[in-house]
Amino acid sequence: MSVSGVCADPVVRDQWYALAAVDEIGADVSTRLLGLPIGYGLGPGGAARAWRADDGAPIPARVSYGYLWASVGEPPAEVFDVPETREPDRRIFNAGTLGLAVSAPRAVENFLDIAHFPYVHRGLLGDEPHTEVADYDVVDRDGEIWALGCRFHQPRAAAASTEEVVAQYQYRVPHPYCAMLYKSAPGHPDRLDAMGIFTHPLDDERIRAHLFLCLLDDVNTDATIRRFQQTILAQDMPILENQHPKRLPLDPRAETPVRCDKTAIAYRRWLSSLGVTYGVIPAGAG
Amino acid sequence: MITLYDYELSVNCYKQRLMMAILGVEYTSVPVDFYPGWEHKSAEFAKINPLGHIPVIDDDGFMLRDAHAILVYLASRYDPSRLWYPVDDPCRLGETAQWMLFAEGTTNTASSARLHDNLGYDFDIDAVRAGAHKLFRVMDEHLWFREREGLDWVVSGAHPTIADIALFPDVALSEEGGISRLDYPALRRWTDRVRRIPGFVTMPGVIALGESPWD
Numbered sequence A: 001m002s003v004s005g006v007c008a009d010p011v012v013r014d015q016w017y018a019l020a021a022v023d024e025i026g027a028d029v030s031t032r033l034l035g036l037p038i039g040y041g042l043g044p045g046g047a048a049r050a051w052r053a054d055d056g057a058p059i060p061a062r063v064s065y066g067y068l069w070a071s072v073g074e075p076p077a078e079v080f081d082v083p084e085t086r087e088p089d090r091r092i093f094n095a096g097t098l099g100l101a102v103s104a105p106r107a108v109e110n111f112l113d114i115a116h117f118p119y120v121h122r123g124l125l126g127d128e129p130h131t132e133v134a135d136y137d138v139v140d141r142d143g144e145i146w147a148l149g150c151r152f153h154q155p156r157a158a159a160a161s162t163e164e165v166v167a168q169y170q171y172r173v174p175h176p177y178c179a180m181l182y183k184s185a186p187g188h189p190d191r192l193d194a195m196g197i198f199t200h201p202l203d204d205e206r207i208r209a210h211l212f213l214c215l216l217d218d219v220n221t222d223a224t225i226r227r228f229q230q231t232i233l234a235q236d237m238p239i240l241e242n243q244h245p246k247r248l249p250l251d252p253r254a255e256t257p258v259r260c261d262k263t264a265i266a267y268r269r270w271l272s273s274l275g276v277t278y279g280v281i282p283a284g285a286g
Numbered sequence B: 001m002i003t004l005y006d007y008e009l010s011v012n013c014y015k016q017r018l019m020m021a022i023l024g025v026e027y028t029s030v031p032v033d034f035y036p037g038w039e040h041k042s043a044e045f046a047k048i049n050p051l052g053h054i055p056v057i058d059d060d061g062f063m064l065r066d067a068h069a070i071l072v073y074l075a076s077r078y079d080p081s082r083l084w085y086p087v088d089d090p091c092r093l094g095e096t097a098q099w100m101l102f103a104e105g106t107t108n109t110a111s112s113a114r115l116h117d118n119l120g121y122d123f124d125i126d127a128v129r130a131g132a133h134k135l136f137r138v139m140d141e142h143l144w145f146r147e148r149e150g151l152d153w154v155v156s157g158a159h160p161t162i163a164d165i166a167l168f169p170d171v172a173l174s175e176e177g178g179i180s181r182l183d184y185p186a187l188r189r190w191t192d193r194v195r196r197i198p199g200f201v202t203m204p205g206v207i208a209l210g211e212s213p214w215d
């Protein structure tokens, strides 16, 4: 299906991918995107530039939400909308970028999963004996997956938390390889913090994961918030990297019922219905 | 009171946190914005360590840098049993020094591979991984023979030393650098024994005993 990791899947190829936080880009960078060697950098005035490494031909590049995005195919006019980024009192920044030996769909699925919180993020995002995931709704909204009404008992839900809470969660999957999470914002009872995982797939088994933050926290420094989020990310690493196979199996009979997480099942179905073949093991391929 | 200039995801800082937790030493952690702030490379931090790296400790005005040097200091100053840094036994002291130097090697290979894979450091990844495997092979064999003598630790004798603490994080996080421990059973058993040391603490990515999917 994929020759030496280069992507032949048009659905995945024709997407935008966040390569790096703009304020972390210095000199031009050589990397790979979907198996293809590319370069990227910032031109005069901070304009995004990206090119194929083999012949130097330019490829689509842009800046959105503080990241440089590029595509090795024919991407849509805009990156998916994150309306919260237009609210002036939010702080928008990259919590960190971490290289992971895992496919993008595995990383997105982990981001969507609540059930692992008490085991992997004990004392922060979850705690025993509060391991039960209460029922919630998964719906299709304009072709995106939304999980609504998730609630979970959390000892320390965010850097700004001062007490344990029952945190409200919503998930949104607007892109095959990116997901957003909305959760209770400490000190802002009527609004939700927004954060996202934007993956940069180096190939179908290796990614760089950016953790995008769009928060209402007006207490903590960037460094404090980053530390909290990087801790969470690092706790996920051994779990993520030890999943076999590294690509996500889409066959409904695969890996059930190890985790009967509704959002994960909807995500796998959605990838199937989009016809995604890269970074996954399509149903019926085994 | 000790101040530790610290980054939670750094193996070399974890070595200090682990040692102090085991010895029951109280300390204050001053978080350094290592990534993406590169604060340890700032002009401000150069006053604390002109080499621009962490960890550094400040023990009531006594400043010390370099992970393995700090372990020597912590054990010498805060372990009244004199077992963690066995100064009273020339053979064990020599072995401790030998394995501390070995730990420089595991840091420069296994932990460099992790920095390459996780944070995009520019290392020759094949070379550092091959180097780590070579050292792990030596350690695995050494620990296997130790076990046959009924001994648990890298240095001879019944008690662990700072050498175990210096080596453990490089080994326990090797998978993050793409270095599997599948072929090193004695090394895996040793990591379990380290996890059982009273006072043991984890860091993100280091799995506590009984939770690890691969050990």
Ligand SMILES: [Fe+2]
Pocket (backbone or CB within 6 Å): A110, A116, A120, A121, A232, A236
């Ligand atoms: Fe997680």
